[in-house]
Amino acid sequence: xxxxxxxxxxxxxxxxxxxxxxxxxxxxxxxxxxxxxxxxxxxxxxxxxxxxxxxxxxxxxxxxxxxxxxxxxxxxxxxxxxxxxxxxxxxxxxxxxxxxxxxxxxxxxxxxxxxxxxxxxxxxxxxxxxxxxxxxxxxxxxxxxxxxxxxxxxxxxxxxxxxxxxxxxxxxxxxxxxxxxx
Numbered sequence: 001x002x003x004x005x006x007x008x009x010x011x012x013x014x015x016x017x018x019x020x021x022x023x024x025x026x027x028x029x030x031x032x033x034x035x036x037x038x039x040x041x042x043x044x045x046x047x048x049x050x051x052x053x054x055x056x057x058x059x060x061x062x063x064x065x066x067x068x069x070x071x072x073x074x075x076x077x078x079x080x081x082x083x084x085x086x087x088x089x090x091x092x093x094x095x096x097x098x099x100x101x102x103x104x105x106x107x108x109x110x111x112x113x114x115x116x117x118x119x120x121x122x123x124x125x126x127x128x129x130x131x132x133x134x135x136x137x138x139x140x141x142x143x144x145x146x147x148x149x150x151x152x153x154x155x156x157x158x159x160x161x162x163x164x165x166x167x168x169x170x171x172x173x174x175x176x177x178x179x180x181x182x
Contacts, residue, residue, distance in 0.1 A: 027049070028049050028051050028052060028143070029049075029052060029143065029144065029145035029146065030049075030145060030146055030147070030148070031046065031047055031048035031049065031052065031144060031146075031147045031148075032046075032047045032048075032147060032148050032149075032150075033045065033046050033047075033134075033147045033148070033149045033150070033162075034149075034150050034152070035132065035149065035150065035151045035152065035169075036151075036152045036153075037126050037129060037151070037152070037153045038126075038153075038154070039126070040122050040123055040124070040126060041094075041120065041121070041122060041123075041126075042091065042120075042121040042122075042123055042126060042129065043118065043119070043120055043121075044079060044083065044117075044118070044119040044121070045116070045117070045118050045119075046076070046115070046116070046117040046119075046147075047114060047115070047116050048114065048115050048141070048144060048147075049112065049113070049114055049115075050100065050102065050103055050112070050113030050114055050115060051113075051143060052141060052143040052144045052145075053072045053076075053115045053141050053143070053144070054068045054069055054072050054103075055068065055143065056113075057102065057103075057112055057113040058102070058103065058113060059103055059104055059105050060103070069100060069103060072100070072115065072141075073098050073100060075140055076096070076098040076115065076117045077096045077098050077117075078093075078096070079093060079096055079117070079119035079121070080093060080121075081136060081140075082134070082136050082137040082140060083132055083133065083134055083136065083137060084131075084132075084133035084135065084136060085123075085129060085131075085132065085133075086128045086129060086130060086131060088125055088128035089123045089124065089125050089126060089128040089129045090123060090124035090125060090128075091121045091122065091123040091124075091129075092121065092122055092123075093119065093120070093121055094120040094121060094122050095118075095119075095120040096117065096118070096119050096120075097117065097118045097119075098115065098116070098117045099115070099116045099117075100113065100114075100115055101113060101114045101115070101116060102114065129171070130170065130171050130172060131168055131169060131170050131171065131172075132149070132151075132168065132169040133167060133168045133169075134147065134162050134167045134168070134169075135167040135168070137167075138163075138164050138167055145163060145164065146161060146162065146163040146164075147161070147162050147163075148160075148161055149161065149162055149169050151169065151171065158171065
């Protein structure tokens with residue numbers, strides 16, 4: 001899936017950093033997040049297996065599953081309730097696009113369904129975006145275990161891993177990077 005609108009350089013940087021992750025095998029409990037920061041804009045793309053988000057990977061088969069799918073899509077359309085950003089950045093959502101790939105009635109039997117979300121934000125101070133805290137996302141979706149996160153800025157890409165015990169990307173100083181190897 002590709003999302004339009006973010007803008008030339010920002011989208012190009014995000015897409016250039018993401019090919020290896022896009023080709024990673026589908027693994028339950030494990031998703032990817034790509035973040036691109038350019039001037040006052042931030043694009044966050046999330047990819048997660050359907051089973052991690054709603055507990056199944058096919059078209060919903062009853063009202064309970066249909067409601068779970070609708071609730072998940074609604075939650076994914078509100079990114080600032082899923083990712084805590086520093087208040088000093090003063091970010092607002094420009095657009096949120098969510099797709100539940102393979103969860104419609106025409107999906108092939110046995111396909112591995114996935115959720116994809118693209119969140120376009122405008123921030124008054126992107127320099128304040130030193131952390132991205134995914135604790136609310138882990139709290140909302142109990143089956144998600146970890147994410148590989150790539151952050152792309154004018155300085156290039158940086159990679160991180162977040163999980164339930166360590167849910168925060170900290171783009172802090174060199175000491176932190178030396179300690180963690182990230």
